[in-house]
Amino acid sequence: MDAIAHSPCKVEAEALQDELKRTRKENETLKVMLEVMGSKVSALQASVQEIGSNSPLSSSVSYYEVYGSIKKPRIEIPMVKPSQIFVRTDSNDKSLIVKDGYQWRKYGQKVTKDNPSPRAYFRCSMAPGCPVKKKVQRCAEDKSILVATYEGKHNHDPFGSPGHSIYSPDSSSRSSRSSIISFPVNSNPSQPGVALDLALSSPTHDKEKPCQSLMEDHTSNKNCNTKAEEYLASLTKDPSFTVALAAAVARSLSTPRVL
DNA sequence: CGGCTTTGACCGGCGC
DNA sequence: GCGCCGGTCAAAGCCG
Numbered sequence: 001m002d003a004i005a006h007s008p009c010k011v012e013a014e015a016l017q018d019e020l021k022r023t024r025k026e027n028e029t030l031k032v033m034l035e036v037m038g039s040k041v042s043a044l045q046a047s048v049q050e051i052g053s054n055s056p057l058s059s060s061v062s063y064y065e066v067y068g069s070i071k072k073p074r075i076e077i078p079m080v081k082p083s084q085i086f087v088r089t090d091s092n093d094k095s096l097i098v099k100d101g102y103q104w105r106k107y108g109q110k111v112t113k114d115n116p117s118p119r120a121y122f123r124c125s126m127a128p129g130c131p132v133k134k135k136v137q138r139c140a141e142d143k144s145i146l147v148a149t150y151e152g153k154h155n156h157d158p159f160g161s162p163g164h165s166i167y168s169p170d171s172s173s174r175s176s177r178s179s180i181i182s183f184p185v186n187s188n189p190s191q192p193g194v195a196l197d198l199a200l201s202s203p204t205h206d207k208e209k210p211c212q213s214l215m216e217d218h219t220s221n222k223n224c225n226t227k228a229e230e231y232l233a234s235l236t237k238d239p240s241f242t243v244a245l246a247a248a249v250a251r252s253l254s255t256p257r258v259l
Numbered sequence: 260c261g262g263c264t265t266t267g268a269c270c271g272g273c274g275c
Numbered sequence: 276g277c278g279c280c281g282g283t284c285a286a287a288g289c290c291g
Contacts, residue, residue, distance in 0.1 A: 268285090274277105275277090
């Protein structure tokens, strides 16, 4: 009886072991990919630092765009949709307003466990059916930094006009006291200013103070020119980089430390 | 007066 | 099952 009962179990066990082997191998491959991506990110950060980053922020890349280029990600990634931007404001300014060119209606505020600063919840009010929401909260590490998390995709243009860049430095909608940290890559009028937080995915950075490192890196410089855009565009066009970046971001979000 | 903010209540998911 | 916590609702008040 036992022998009859065990033999299918044995087969199952072998199948599981086989799968485990395959999973390990895949894990190794992903590790290598992550390392490659890490070096690319480091190069990118160095490049951005070199040429500056604070110029006409016409648009940015978001996790959506990263995933939009992937038909079916091999790895299931929970909760990767929200993308973040970091905004430096006056530390005396207690408002949780991130001026990104869209019109937002606040519908709630909460104090969360992990951060003493209250988190504000906004809905896009520029278009009636716009599903976009954003959460704004001060960085726990540096209260002068606002962290805005965007969810969803706008079904309209900012200001209803494509020519009206939401990140124009001269734009009256921009707060003169704040600077939005984001990487201009390609133009997408339906996206808000969404930053790709490379600090999250870079293996050279620890999880702590992702916003601060970005702040130092990108606000200290004033010029971001087409070279950066070209470099970033070439990176985002690279499918392997995109996949690896997406995976790394997802892993960074789900686990504090990857390697 | 209409639209927005504020804020306490409520709800659902999740971990223990 | 219960409590905690994040997210949302909705009434009241404020402001242009």
